[in-house]
Amino acid sequence: MKSKLKEGIEKVLAEYGGRRLALLPALHLVQEREGHISEEVISYLASRLSLPSVDVYGVVTFYSLFSLEKGGKNIIRVCVSLPCYLRGSNQILETLKEELGIKEYETTPDKRFTLEPVSCLGLCDQAPAMMINDAIYGALTRRKVKKIIRGFK
Numbered sequence: 001m002k003s004k005l006k007e008g009i010e011k012v013l014a015e016y017g018g019r020r021l022a023l024l025p026a027l028h029l030v031q032e033r034e035g036h037i038s039e040e041v042i043s044y045l046a047s048r049l050s051l052p053s054v055d056v057y058g059v060v061t062f063y064s065l066f067s068l069e070k071g072g073k074n075i076i077r078v079c080v081s082l083p084c085y086l087r088g089s090n091q092i093l094e095t096l097k098e099e100l101g102i103k104e105y106e107t108t109p110d111k112r113f114t115l116e117p118v119s120c121l122g123l124c125d126q127a128p129a130m131m132i133n134d135a136i137y138g139a140l141t142r143r144k145v146k147k148i149i150r151g152f153k
């Protein structure tokens, strides 16, 4: 597991005093950063929280926003923090969902795209903003988003 990810998990665990309550926030953090929850993360969380792995699996599979599989070829990260929200990021997210036929944190059946709402990407001056892999897209409109996605297809 990447040391930065481990550090992030440890921070969440510390915030919750290492209690079981930390499980959901820790899983959220991993899903947001990695796009999926690996078996390694499951065993790590199980051992750190003194839970059977099967219980952690149960939580991951219960909530549809967690995924056990690695995401698609192209990871779309849409900022949903306040400055982007005020400039219509919810419409951008809706447009992406319509275009791709998936919901948040899902991957298209052809494994080409994974859609992830994320917090501030540091592109607030270009709100509403998103990234597809390493490429930055700002000042988005519904039309612009459709064009970008169709350009990928």
Ligand code: FES
Pocket (backbone or CB within 6 Å): 079, 080, 081, 082, 083, 084, 085, 119, 120, 121, 122, 123, 124, 125, 127, 128, 129
């Ligand atoms: S709030 Fe969206 S990029 Fe900063």
